[in-house]
Amino acid sequence: MSLAMTILLLPTLSIIFPALIPLVSGNGHVDTCRSYCGNVTIDYPFALQSGCGHPGFRDLLFCMNDVLMFHISSGSYRVLEIDYAYQSLTLHDPHLSTCDSIVLGGKGNGFEIEQWRAPYLNPTADNVFMLIGCSAQSPLFQGFPGKHLPCRNVSGMGCEEYYGCPGWTSVGTKRAGSAFGSGPPECCSVAFEAIKAINLTRLHCEGYSSAYSLAPLRVDGPRGWSYGIRVRYSVQGNDSFCRACVATGGTCGYGSDAVRELCMCGSWNSTSNCDSVHTSSSSRGTWSVVNVSAGIFIGIIVWMNIYMS
Ligand SMILES: *[C@@H]1O[C@H](CO)[C@@H](O)[C@H](O)[C@H]1NC(C)=O
Ligand SMILES: *[C@@H]1O[C@H](CO)[C@@H](O)[C@H](O)[C@H]1NC(C)=O
Ligand SMILES: *[C@@H]1O[C@H](CO)[C@@H](O)[C@H](O)[C@H]1NC(C)=O
Ligand SMILES: *[C@@H]1O[C@H](CO)[C@@H](O)[C@H](O)[C@H]1NC(C)=O
Ligand SMILES: *[C@@H]1O[C@H](CO)[C@@H](O)[C@H](O)[C@H]1NC(C)=O
Numbered sequence: 001m002s003l004a005m006t007i008l009l010l011p012t013l014s015i016i017f018p019a020l021i022p023l024v025s026g027n028g029h030v031d032t033c034r035s036y037c038g039n040v041t042i043d044y045p046f047a048l049q050s051g052c053g054h055p056g057f058r059d060l061l062f063c064m065n066d067v068l069m070f071h072i073s074s075g076s077y078r079v080l081e082i083d084y085a086y087q088s089l090t091l092h093d094p095h096l097s098t099c100d101s102i103v104l105g106g107k108g109n110g111f112e113i114e115q116w117r118a119p120y121l122n123p124t125a126d127n128v129f130m131l132i133g134c135s136a137q138s139p140l141f142q143g144f145p146g147k148h149l150p151c152r153n154v155s156g157m158g159c160e161e162y163y164g165c166p167g168w169t170s171v172g173t174k175r176a177g178s179a180f181g182s183g184p185p186e187c188c189s190v191a192f193e194a195i196k197a198i199n200l201t202r203l204h205c206e207g208y209s210s211a212y213s214l215a216p217l218r219v220d221g222p223r224g225w226s227y228g229i230r231v232r233y234s235v236q237g238n239d240s241f242c243r244a245c246v247a248t249g250g251t252c253g254y255g256s257d258a259v260r261e262l263c264m265c266g267s268w269n270s271t272s273n274c275d276s277v278h279t280s281s282s283s284r285g286t287w288s289v290v291n292v293s294a295g296i297f298i299g300i301i302v303w304m305n306i307y308m309s
Contacts, residue, residue, distance in 0.1 A: 031251045032264070037063035040082055044242055044252050045120075045235050054235050054242070055254040055261065056120035072117065074199065075109035080228060088124060090212075091229040097132060097209035098227040099165035104133055104206040110198035111210075111229055119236055123192035126212060127230045128154035130162055130189045131198070133206030140195070140203055141184050150195070151188035157211055157225055159187035165222050241272075248274035 033052035035042045046061055047053030061079065062069045068079040070091055077091035095108035111129070113121055123129070134140055140150060152158065162168075163186075192198070200208060211225040235242075242252040245263035250273060253262045265274035 033251050033253060035063075037061075037068040038066035040068045040079060041084075042068070042082070043084065044246075045233065045239075046082065047253075051256075051262075052251070052253045054120075054252065055258050056117065056235065057233070058254070058258055060117075072111075072113045072121075074112035074197075077109065077229065087233050089121075089231045089233060090226075091231060093210075093229070095207070096227060096229075097130075097167060097207050099162075099222050099225070100167050102132060102165075102167040102171045102207060102209075104171065106200050106206055108200055108208050110200050110203075110208060111192065111231075112197040112199050119234070121231050121233050123210075124212065124230045124232045125191060125193065126155035127192065128157040128189050128211050129192060129198050130159055130187050130209040130211070131200075131203060131205045132187050132208055134184060134188060135204040136184050138184065138204040140188055140190075140205075149185070149188065150190055151185060152190070154189060154191045155213060157213060157222070158189040159185065161222050162187060162189070162209065244273045245270075250274040 033044070033047050033049060035048050037048065042048055042061065042063075045054030045057045047057070048061055048063055050058065060070060060072070062071060070077045070079050070089065075093070077093050079089055080092050081090040083089070093109045095103050095105075097103045097108075111123060131140065153160075195203075198208060200206075209227065210229045211222070211227050212230040213225050241261045241263070245252050248263070248265075250263040250265045250270065253264050253269075254260060255262050255269075260271070263270040263273050270276055
């Protein structure tokens with residue numbers, strides 16, 4: 001090797017080595033947690049793999065034949081959309097009544113979530129649940145002071161308008177009953193906050209509908225409502241761990257205890273972020289391999305330089 005070649009090689013290596021270091025150490029490594037299911041993007045705090053995402057959302061989403069499913073104690077739902085900007089998910093239950101069809105028989109999931117998960121997921125305040133065909137013995141009509149009906153409009157949506165839907169023609173409403181004080185109303189609309197769990201068995205109801213309206217003006221009535229369950233998700237205002245992790249090139253996850261958050265930095269995991277090399281022994285290994293090989297190469301160059309000249 002001539003001196004001229006060595007002189008050319010030195011700057012080349014000094015460019016290559018710094019470029020290699022980030023690849024090995026984790027900065028800029030590929031995000032192994034982000035994924036897709038059909039056309040839905042799965043990103044933090046959600047994940048399909050265990051160990052990825054936020055622990056509050058573990059064992060929640062499953063992808064089956066390109067259909068994203070959401071599983072909680074009341075059942076499985078199809079996820080129609082995840083809106084990361086508004087921190088919400090839109091769920092579909094096949095037994096959910098819509099404007100065109102009223103589904104009776106008590107088969108619907110309703111919406112009830114495990115206690116530990118409740119802080120992370122809640123139907124939105126402007127989502128209306130319309131409970132259909134509930135018996136007079138339903139807790140809906142019992143536990144409230146003075147038997148005052150909890151039924152009310154939510155975000156301008158409620159049963160009064162819902163009765164105008166074509167789905168009711170096949171069922172027939174006894175709606176006049178409520179107006180004349182004989183028996184409960186055929187439909188009672190509530191916000192999730194009011195009862196905290198939609199369990200058709202416990203509420204003695206035959207069916208339910210759920211709707212939300214994204215448009216500020218609801219001129220279309222119940223035909224214009226969107227039928228589905230709109231759920232707000234939250235990492236409890238504490239995404240500081242994940243933000244710091246991502247800012248240092250990491251991917252957010254959690255440990256095998258399913259509680260402690262972890263920052264995955266490629267070849268090692270950090271309990272804070274990828275800039276804190278002291279927390280992992282494997283990180284020292286990675287760095288020393290790079291340093292030793294860099295040292296050997298530079299040694300060879302220096303040696304060649306001396307030998308050749
Ligand atoms: C995903 O695809 C379904 C039909 O396969 C469509 O109805 C839905 O709007 C799509 N969602 C998004 C977010 O593109
Ligand atoms: C880092 O954590 C993830 C998630 O818990 C785990 O799957 C992975 O094996 C861990 N990697 C290392 C190098 O410990
Ligand atoms: C719904 O209520 C019934 C009767 O109280 C109960 O057996 C069932 O476990 C409840 N469902 C859920 C998801 O908690
Ligand atoms: C709900 O809204 C409808 C239509 O605006 C109205 O007729 C009805 O009285 C309201 N019901 C309740 C319980 O406020
Ligand atoms: C947020 O997370 C940090 C570190 O994970 C923790 O020290 C802090 O107490 C948390 N804050 C809240 C409000 O939970």
